[in-house]
Amino acid sequence: MRFARRYSDLILEIAATAALLAGAWVYLAGDRGYAWVSVPEMLGAFKDAWLFDRFSSDVVPSLSRLALGFGVAVLLGIAVGVALGMSRVIRMLALPVVSFLRAVPAVALLPLSIVLFGIDSAQKVAVIAFVCSWPIVLNTADGVASLDSTMLMTARSYRLSRLELIRYVIAPGIVPRVFTGMRVSISLAVLLLVTSEMVAATSGIGFFVWQAQLTFSIADMWAGIILLGLLGYTLNGAFLLLEKRFCRWNTEMKGNRS
Amino acid sequence: MRTPTRPGQEPTAIASAAGRPQRMTAVGTTNRGRAGAAAPGQITTRPVRRDPLGSPLAPVVLGSLGCVLALTIWELASQLGAVPSADVPPPSTVLPTLAEELAGERFWVSIGHTLTQWAAGFGLSIVVAVPVGLLLGSNEATWRAFRPLVEFFRTVPGNALIPLAILLWGLSLQSVVFLTVFGCGWSLIVQTMYGVHDVEQEARNTAAAFRLSRLERVRWVILPSALPYIVTGLRIASSTALIIAVSAEILIGVPGIGQDIALTRTGGQVDRMYALILASGVVGIVIDVVFSRFERHFLRWHESQRRWAEK
Numbered sequence: 269m270r271f272a273r274r275y276s277d278l279i280l281e282i283a284a285t286a287a288l289l290a291g292a293w294v295y296l297a298g299d300r301g302y303a304w305v306s307v308p309e310m311l312g313a314f315k316d317a318w319l320f321d322r323f324s325s326d327v328v329p330s331l332s333r334l335a336l337g338f339g340v341a342v343l344l345g346i347a348v349g350v351a352l353g354m355s356r357v358i359r360m361l362a363l364p365v366v367s368f369l370r371a372v373p374a375v376a377l378l379p380l381s382i383v384l385f386g387i388d389s390a391q392k393v394a395v396i397a398f399v400c401s402w403p404i405v406l407n408t409a410d411g412v413a414s415l416d417s418t419m420l421m422t423a424r425s426y427r428l429s430r431l432e433l434i435r436y437v438i439a440p441g442i443v444p445r446v447f448t449g450m451r452v453s454i455s456l457a458v459l460l461l462v463t464s465e466m467v468a469a470t471s472g473i474g475f476f477v478w479q480a481q482l483t484f485s486i487a488d489m490w491a492g493i494i495l496l497g498l499l500g501y502t503l504n505g506a507f508l509l510l511e512k513r514f515c516r517w518n519t520e521m522k523g524n525r526s
Numbered sequence: 527m528r529t530p531t532r533p534g535q536e537p538t539a540i541a542s543a544a545g546r547p548q549r550m551t552a553v554g555t556t557n558r559g560r561a562g563a564a565a566p567g568q569i570t571t572r573p574v575r576r577d578p579l580g581s582p583l584a585p586v587v588l589g590s591l592g593c594v595l596a597l598t599i600w601e602l603a604s605q606l607g608a609v610p611s612a613d614v615p616p617p618s619t620v621l622p623t624l625a626e627e628l629a630g631e632r633f634w635v636s637i638g639h640t641l642t643q644w645a646a647g648f649g650l651s652i653v654v655a656v657p658v659g660l661l662l663g664s665n666e667a668t669w670r671a672f673r674p675l676v677e678f679f680r681t682v683p684g685n686a687l688i689p690l691a692i693l694l695w696g697l698s699l700q701s702v703v704f705l706t707v708f709g710c711g712w713s714l715i716v717q718t719m720y721g722v723h724d725v726e727q728e729a730r731n732t733a734a735a736f737r738l739s740r741l742e743r744v745r746w747v748i749l750p751s752a753l754p755y756i757v758t759g760l761r762i763a764s765s766t767a768l769i770i771a772v773s774a775e776i777l778i779g780v781p782g783i784g785q786d787i788a789l790t791r792t793g794g795q796v797d798r799m800y801a802l803i804l805a806s807g808v809v810g811i812v813i814d815v816v817f818s819r820f821e822r823h824f825l826r827w828h829e830s831q832r833r834w835a836e837k
Binding site for chain 1: 671
């Protein structure tokens with residue numbers, strides 16, 4: 269019974285996706301204006317560009333910027349978040365400033381970052397690191413602040429060392445929140461990566477799409493958009509899996525903030 | 527490579543300010559320690575003030591102090607040459623520039639453009655996404671068939687479609703609206719779908735037993751249950767929509783504060799750039815506060831809010 273249901277789910281999913289693809293295929297086979305090309309052309313351009321002609325010149329730079337920027341954001345986010353979570357005074361001091369910095373529409377920082385860092389990879393890394401740390405900061409701070417006080421007192425009466433306290437009490441308490449923050453951040457990171465590469469860059473997937481549009485190579489433009497879509501989907505899926513994997517035992521998973 | 531935390535000095539400021547007090551008080555003992563310190567020897571004459579930070583004034587006072595602190599650090603860093611003051615002008619020159627901007631007409635025209643684009647895109651997203659979500663979520667078959675597809679489109683970075691929007695509509699409001707609907711519509715659909723799908727079976731059965739009509743069921747059963755999800759979706763979408771509007775202004779050249787910020791870079795007006803970014807932050811925070819209030823207002827009965835209420 270359960271098996272049959274799972275089976276029917278899969279069929280439904282595949283049918284809907286196939287129907288959408290087929291619809292797009294048929295629709296785009298006709299002449300739909302200069303912004304569109306047929307699906308086979310898109311796929312052809314996708315294969316030509318990404319397997320593996322421009323892989324090392326555009327995909328690798330993009331991915332390394334993303335990884336570096338996001339990595340810094342995670343470290344920074346956890347460090348600041350723990351500091352904020354541990355003391356209510358510091359939290360109250362920092363809250364308006366942090367809320368303000370988080371509320372600045374991220375892309376508005378791009379021109380500023382160009383002034384500060386030029387247009388090479390450092391600029392993209394810096395913007396991603398800065399913007400993506402806030403969701404992690406807020407979630408981590410919240411995780412630390414809502415640690416179970418009984419657990420903390422127990423830890424104290426057992427005279428746990430600082431390291432042990434972090435290892436056995438604090439870390440298990442905040443890991444789920446950190447992952448929630450990371451999941452929120454990763455889509456922001458991809459968005460910023462794409463946008464910053466469109467604003468000013470000499471390589472990268474966003475740069476590729478931008479160039480393709482400027483030179484009216486529509487099939488290439490679509491190849492880039494499709495790759496960016498797949499990138500966003502894969503990363504989001506990966507972080508969802510991580511969150512689930514590390515937080516299965518956590519019952520408070522729903523209490524997240526973006 | 528310069529340190530990536532530079533654009534606004536505040537985060538490092540928080541981190542370093544956070545270092546010391548932490549070491550002195552152990553975690554979780556803050557309240558107890560302070561209660562003892564607040565009233566040593568007075569315990570018999572009057573009840574112990576349990577929590578000096580509990581007063582409603584505390585966040586305001588400490589928060590303003592934090593802002594002043596952050597501005598001071600920024601000022602000093604710029605004045606003392608810790609950062610190149612040509613690239614990071616001190617607040618003592620940025621804030622007057624901001625005041626000048628606020629007095630001028632051009633600034634308000636730009637803000638008006640940005641808010642119009644934001645409102646048009648966000649409004650259409652709601653009008654399209656919520657009904658679609660209600661439709662797809664209310665039926666088991668459509669829920670299963672379309673959820674993966676909608677989830678896929680939700681993760682596509684909306685700005686990837688900026689080149690397409692340029693080709694289709696060029697420098698116009700349509701471009702921004704299209705980008706916004708694509709950029710935040712999918713997540714709004716997802717939120718609504720989940721909300722509708724999560725209606726408790728018992729509530730459904732009760733509605734059936736009372737023979738509620740389809741419309742009554744939507745009004746009394748489905749909407750109240752889906753509302754928390756939708757309102758949360760609206761809060762998230764409202765800030766995404768602002769990001770997309772500003773992106774379109776920077777990249778496509780649609781008028782608005784994003785375009786002004788991009789122009790200050792090419793014009794080399796660093797002071798004005800900082801002033802305008804601060805202003806965009808104010809717009810961001812106003813939108814955020816409005817929608818958080820809205821969310822809390824609608825959800826004051828919902829359990830997820832209770833935990834926040836205690837803080």
